Amino acid sequence: MSHRKERPMENDVPTWALTRRLLGENARQHWVGYTVGFVLLAVSSAMTALVAYVMEDVINNVFIDPQPAMVWTVAISVIVIFVLRGVTTYAAAIVLARIGNRIVADMQLRMFERTQAQSLSWVDAQDIGDLVVRFQTGVTAVRQAIQVLVQSVGRDLLTMAGLVGIMFYQDPIMAFIALFVAPPAIFVIVTVMRRMTTVARTEFASVGRLIGMVKEVVLGARVIKSFRIEQRLAHDMGQVVERVRKLNNKIARLSNATSPIMDMLGGFAFAAIILYGGTQIAAGELDAGSLFSFITAFMLVYEPAKRLGKFNVDYQKHLVGVRMVYDILDTAPDSSERMDGADLKVREGEIVIENARFSYGEQAVLHDLSLTIPARKVTALVGPSGGGKSTVLSLISRLHQAQSGRIAIDGQDVSAVTTDSLRRNVALVGQDAFLFDTTIADNIRMGRPDATDAEVEDAARAANAHDFIMRQNLGYETPVGEGGGRLSGGQRQRISIARAMLKNAPILLLDEPTAALDTMSERKVLEAIERLMHGRTVVVIAHRLSTIRDADVIHVLNEGALVESGDHEALMASGGLYRHLHDTQFRSDA
Numbered sequence: 001m002s003h004r005k006e007r008p009m010e011n012d013v014p015t016w017a018l019t020r021r022l023l024g025e026n027a028r029q030h031w032v033g034y035t036v037g038f039v040l041l042a043v044s045s046a047m048t049a050l051v052a053y054v055m056e057d058v059i060n061n062v063f064i065d066p067q068p069a070m071v072w073t074v075a076i077s078v079i080v081i082f083v084l085r086g087v088t089t090y091a092a093a094i095v096l097a098r099i100g101n102r103i104v105a106d107m108q109l110r111m112f113e114r115t116q117a118q119s120l121s122w123v124d125a126q127d128i129g130d131l132v133v134r135f136q137t138g139v140t141a142v143r144q145a146i147q148v149l150v151q152s153v154g155r156d157l158l159t160m161a162g163l164v165g166i167m168f169y170q171d172p173i174m175a176f177i178a179l180f181v182a183p184p185a186i187f188v189i190v191t192v193m194r195r196m197t198t199v200a201r202t203e204f205a206s207v208g209r210l211i212g213m214v215k216e217v218v219l220g221a222r223v224i225k226s227f228r229i230e231q232r233l234a235h236d237m238g239q240v241v242e243r244v245r246k247l248n249n250k251i252a253r254l255s256n257a258t259s260p261i262m263d264m265l266g267g268f269a270f271a272a273i274i275l276y277g278g279t280q281i282a283a284g285e286l287d288a289g290s291l292f293s294f295i296t297a298f299m300l301v302y303e304p305a306k307r308l309g310k311f312n313v314d315y316q317k318h319l320v321g322v323r324m325v326y327d328i329l330d331t332a333p334d335s336s337e338r339m340d341g342a343d344l345k346v347r348e349g350e351i352v353i354e355n356a357r358f359s360y361g362e363q364a365v366l367h368d369l370s371l372t373i374p375a376r377k378v379t380a381l382v383g384p385s386g387g388g389k390s391t392v393l394s395l396i397s398r399l400h401q402a403q404s405g406r407i408a409i410d411g412q413d414v415s416a417v418t419t420d421s422l423r424r425n426v427a428l429v430g431q432d433a434f435l436f437d438t439t440i441a442d443n444i445r446m447g448r449p450d451a452t453d454a455e456v457e458d459a460a461r462a463a464n465a466h467d468f469i470m471r472q473n474l475g476y477e478t479p480v481g482e483g484g485g486r487l488s489g490g491q492r493q494r495i496s497i498a499r500a501m502l503k504n505a506p507i508l509l510l511d512e513p514t515a516a517l518d519t520m521s522e523r524k525v526l527e528a529i530e531r532l533m534h535g536r537t538v539v540v541i542a543h544r545l546s547t548i549r550d551a552d553v554i555h556v557l558n559e560g561a562l563v564e565s566g567d568h569e570a571l572m573a574s575g576g577l578y579r580h581l582h583d584t585q586f587r588s589d590a
C-alpha cells in the first residue's frame, strides 16, 4: 500500500567510480571485441572528418575552377568515404551490441543466483515490484549505459576530434573563435546532469512501487473484491501514477533542455565564423574552399556535440539502473549457509531445543525457550497465534538462526552441520502449498530429482493425489500454472505431501497443513498426512482437536515461552492455558 515508501538506493558511489567499475569489469572479459569495435569506430570517425576535408576540393576544383580529372577523383573519393563510413558504423554497432547483450545475460544470471543465495529474512524484506524493476529495467539500463558510453561517447568524441582537427588545419584562429561556445555548453550540460541524477533515481523507485501494486491487485484479488477496497487501491495507485507522471515531465524538461541551449550557442559561434571568415576572404587571406570545408566541419561537429550533451543526461538515467543492479550483486550471500562441517546423521530423530532466543529485527519472539521433541513420535505445538510456533519450525530447519541457545538433532547442533544435510533430513509442509509453474510430475519430483516415474506415482497414491491427477487432461504432465493456480488448495496440498513423501526425510515439520482447506479436502489431506507421518519424528502446529489429541506430546507455547507440556488428558486435568484453548479455540471435527 502507499504507506510503504520507495526504498533508498544503497549503492551511492559517484558516477566516475561507477563508470570505471562498469567498464573495468567488462573490459577484461571482452577486450578483443572492444578493440575491434573501437577500431571500426575510429575508421568511421575518420571518414566523417574526410567529408569535411574533401569539401575544399569540391569548392575550389569542382565549382569555382573545374578541372575534369579532378571532378572524377572527387566524386569517386566521396563514394568511397560514404560507403566506408556506412559499413564501419554498422559493423561497430553490431560488435558492441553483442558485447552488451552478453554482459546483460551474465548479469541476469548472477543477479538470480545472488537472490537465491540470500537469507529468508532478506527475501521476506523484499518488495517484489522493486526486484522486478531491478531485474528487467535495471539490467536493460546496464546494456544501454555500456552501449551509450562506448558507442556515443566513443564515436562522438572520435568524430569531434577528427572534425576539430580539420577546423584547425583550415584556420587555427577561426577554430579558436568558433570554440568559444564550448565552456558555456559544458557548464549547461553538467548542471542538467546533476539535476537528472536525483530525478531519475526517484523515478525508478516509483516505478518499482507501481509494479508492486499491480502485483498486489493480482495476488490479493480475492481480498480486494470481498472487502471492496478497489477504490482505496485505485486512489493509492492514482497517487503513484501521478508521481511517476510528474517525474517523467521533469525528466522530459531536463533531457530536452540541452539541445536548444546548444543550438543557440551554436548560432553565436556560426555568426562569429561568418564575421571572421568574411573579413579574411575580403583580405585575401582565406580561399572559399577552405572556408566551406571549415564550415562543413563546424556543422558536422555540432551534431555529435549535441548528442554528447544529451548523452550525459541519458547516461545518468541509465546509471540509476546500474546502481540498482549492483545493489543486488553486492549483497553478501546468506552467511548462515554452511558448506563445511560435518553432515547431519539422523539415527533416531530426537530434537532438543535449549535456551533458544530469537528476534526478528527488534521484535523479540522467543525468550529462552527449551523443549524436547521425542524421536519417531508426534509432537503438537499449540498456543495462541503469534506465540512463536512457526518460528520454532524455522529454527529447527535453520531457515532462521537462533541468536543464542542450541538446537540439536540427535545431539548435533543444527548450526554446525552442513545446510545441505540438514535440509535433506527435514521436510516441511506448510499451510498453503507452493507449486512451481511446471507439470504435476515435476513438482512432485522436486522431493527427489532422481525418482522414477513409478516412485512419483507411488508417492502420489500415498498422498491421495493419484486419482485427481489422472482426471486432469494430461495426467502427471498437466501444468499447474503460476503458483499452482490451476489446482484447488487441497489438491496443491496433496501434491506437496507427495513431494515430501518422495523426499522421505526422517524429520517432518507440519505448519497447520489443513488450515486453509474446507472439510471435504481436509479429510483427504489428513489421510495423506497420517501416512506421511508414519515412522518419522513429527512436529505439527495444529488447531484441530483430533490432531492435537492424537499427538504423543503437546507443547503449549505462549508469547515465546513454553508454558505447559504433556498429553491431552494430563493438560486437560491441569486446567491451564491448554484447557482454556480447548474450550475456546480448537477446531473440533465436523
Ligand code: ADP
Pocket: 124, 360, 363, 365, 383, 384, 385, 386, 387, 388, 389, 390, 391, 392
Ligand atoms: P505462531 O506460529 O505461534 O503464530 P510465529 O512464530 O509465526 O507465531 O510469530 C511469532 C511472532 O513473530 C509474531 O509476533 C509475528 O508477528 C512475528 N513474525 C513472524 N514472522 C516474522 C517475519 N518474517 N518478520 C517479522 N516478524 C515476524
